[in-house]
Each structure stands twice: as C-alpha cells, then as structure tokens.
Amino acid sequence: MARLVILGAGVAGHTAALHARRMLGSSDEVLVVSPNSNWNWIPSNIWVGVGKMPVEKVIFPLAPVYRKKKIGFHQALALSIHPEGGEKHQRGYVVAKSTQPGSEDREEEIEYDFLINATGPKLNFAATEGLGPDSNSLSVCTAAHATETAKQLQAAIARLQAGENLRFIVGVGHGTCTCEGAAFEYTFNLDFALREAGVRDKAEVVYLTNEAQLGDFGVGGLVFTQQGYQTTSKIWTESFFRERDIHAVLGAHCTKVEPGMVHYEQLDGTTHDLSFDFAMLLPPFRGADLKAYDREGQDISDKIFNPAGFLKVDANYQAGAYENWRAADWPKTYQSPLYDNLFAAGIAFAPPHQISQPRTSPNGTVITPAPPRTGMPSGMIAKAVVETIVDRVKGNGKPAHEAPMTRIGAACVASAGMSFLGGSAASMTMNPIVPDWEAFPTTGRDLKGTSGEIGLAGHWMKHLLHVLFLYKAKAHPLWWVIPE
C-alpha cells in the first residue's frame, strides 16, 4: 500500500488526484491537501469579471467530489516538506495548517510515499507597491477578485452612461508577470461589454504589458500560416487592437499603483505616469510559501526550491545567456533531482528560464514575461507525473513518463466577448509550447500544429471547454475521456 499526497487542488493538483485514484489500486491512498474548499475553473473568471457569468458557474466544492472518488481531502495550507522524514516519521511528511472553519490553525503532519507539489502560484501583489484588490487595482485571478471587479466595472459603466469619459487600464502589474493571455482576454471582454452598454466612445481602453511586442504572450510569439502566407502573432494581434481601437503600452514594468494613477518604467528606461478610472492589473507569481527541512531539521529550502519558491526539477538551470538556451533545458519528468519520490506539476515547477527573449531596461530592470505553464500543460504534466508514480507503485520498472513543454503542444482560446451569436475569441494552437529551434529551425514550431484565428467559433469553443472541463473536474461518468 502506498500513499500519494498532492499539495494543491487547481488544474494540476486536481487532475493528478483524479487520475491517481483511477490508476492506483484501492489499497493505495490518494490525499489532497489544499487550503481552498472550492475548485475554480480560472479561465472563465474573465467572464465573471465583466459580469457575464455568475460566480457559481465557475466554482464547486471539492469535498463531495473527493468523497465520491474516495480521495482523502485535507483542507489545509501546506507549510513545510520533510522529504527525509524526522524523529517521529520514517517516511517523508508534510506539515499543514488547517483552513477549515472551526479548526483553523490546527497543524497536522501527513506522511507520504510520493509527493506532488501542485500548489500553483502565490499571487505576489506585494511585488509592486499599491498593486491588487486590497490596494489600488483590481484582479480576476480568483473568483472573489473577479466578482469584485465586475461590481467595479458596473459602477464605471454607470459613470460612462452619465456622460463621463473614463480611462480603463488592463494588463500586468509587474515586469516579470506571466498570463498575458488572461490580460488580453479581459481587455477584449471589457471592450465588448462597453460596446454592448453603448458607451465605448466614452472610454479609452489601454492594454499595459511587459511584452516587448504584442502577440508575445510569454511564449516568444508565434508564426503561423494564414491564407497562403506565414504571418506572426504580432501582426495578427496588432490588427485586432486596431480593429477594436485599443491602445497599448509595451515593455512596461509597473513600479507603483496609487489611487487613480499607475507609474511604470519602459524598456527604453523612461518612466511614465498614467491616470486611470479603472485598472485590472494581474500580479506576478511566486511559488507557495513552502519550506523544506532535512531529517535533522536543517532548512534545505534553497536546495529544493529556486529563489522564487518554485520546486527545482529535472531541468538545466545553468543554461546562462539567451544564446545558450536549448529545448533540452526544459524538464521532462518533473522529478526532484534530490528526492526521487518528490515531483512538481503545473506552475509549481521551476522553469529553467523564460521562453520569451529576456530584456532589461538601461536601469537594470528586468522586463520579460515569465513562461506560462497553466491550463493544458498543467494537466498534461500532472498526468505524466501520476503515470510515473503509478508505475513505481506497481513496481513494473518502467522509465519515468515524460511531458516536456518542448514536445507537448497547447491550445489556447482567448475570449474576446461573450455572446452566443455576437461573441468572438482568438483560437490559437502551438506545437510545441516552447520553441525548439533545432527541430524547427525556421519558426521554432511545427507550422502544421501552430495556428491562430478570430471568430464566433472561438467563443463557442471557449464555452464548450468551460462545460467540458467542469464536467471533467466534477468526475462525472467517463470524465477521463476528456483530454487534458
């Protein structure tokens, strides 16, 4: 009998838990430790944030699903990992603090045979002074944030309808943010909501991003074929901005957000202030605040995690300068090099470096998107990690399963307005996610698997994904047929 403990119940953690339960024997134990009582389909938070979808449609309680699937659930925040065990534990264990109402702050020690760190990101609003819903800007990172943002948007629309002219800033709140795709989606959904309300002419919409050029999306941009030509995601995205009359600020690092004013530095080293009436700015991510200790109780966090708190795995962290970056730098098995029963999945793994070309302003400020590893890759990595663990539990001696982002592809449907007949979305595929310039010397990716198109069909697709992934996450019959 083996015990698998999974930290986190987001896309990666929840996917891992469901697949592990399906693949492991009934005598093996699967335990999930997550501080959240609800599962959240985060991609649809965009629609909650513009008031197009009630929050109940994007969340559901985890406990009944885990009860049904016979998965143990500890509603608790993991504090530390002890991979070598300790005085009272022969096996590795995790210390977690309960977040369940009524037993808050109760600490428990949970032993494991295998551990998957799928804690997702810590939303690091503190990285920029004044950033975040507790300060001077809004967010759609959580269902609660999105609900508040929708309220603020309705208030802003009422002001527009009363005849005021307002500036809306949507984007990222730090030079090292990821998830530019989410900011892009919110920008266009905002534009759509303002048009529906008949007040678009009263509003200036500004997309403020750390991308050096539009269409980078943290993956270094895309090249794909369209109507017999190779085109770039830069031209394609700029065209969309032109069509919708959205302004952009590129290569920006927010230094401070004050009430009604954002301060930022751009890649050329110049600093600027931009006033706003509404600002939705996403935070940079950090790893969860997890510590690690050896058997003697010595802090080994800096050996297990990188400085940003992400778990180091089988990647090449010594690649150095951009010119030396190779596809082979990226992890394949997501196993810790120090402990072979410790894995990371989703955002929790430490990437070897960015995907986009790194850039620094003359003042030394790093302004480069961090690599996205949410959604589809999160799920695929989680499944590969579980398959490795299942093989080891069954003792069949197979090599570890691999899901390198240099070999797996991704589909991304970025909503640009939610309406069954009048909506639209930008549907993109890329294969692989991380360009492999040795395998595809011209464009870094397989042109047959890399595409982009805008239209109503994209909106239908996005809605279909919403329905399918909630079905899958609720572990309804044949859930596992739906791909990650």
Place this chain on the structure above:
Amino acid sequence: MSVPDPVAQQSILASPLPTKATLKHRRNLFYQVIRLAAINIKMFRVIATGRHL
C-alpha cells in the same frame, strides 16, 4: 487624441485592418460552424501529436 505609447500605437496603426467581409465572415453562423469543426480538428491534432510519453 494623445496615446500613452506612441511607438506601440504607430505599429498598431501599420497592421492590416480587417475588411467588412472578413468581419462578416467572423460572425457568419454557417461559416463559423465549419470553423468550429476546423478548430476542433486542429486542437485534437495538437493533443495527438504532442502526447506525452
């Protein structure tokens, strides 16, 4: 109107503007049903070819 980043705006204004016909295609129900099928095929191809080992 002044824009916050004139260089970015210049690049945006130099990009192709979709014609009315293109915009109409993007909302044409018959055409978009076909595109939905095409997007699904593309996505399944990415899933199939990028499958982990």
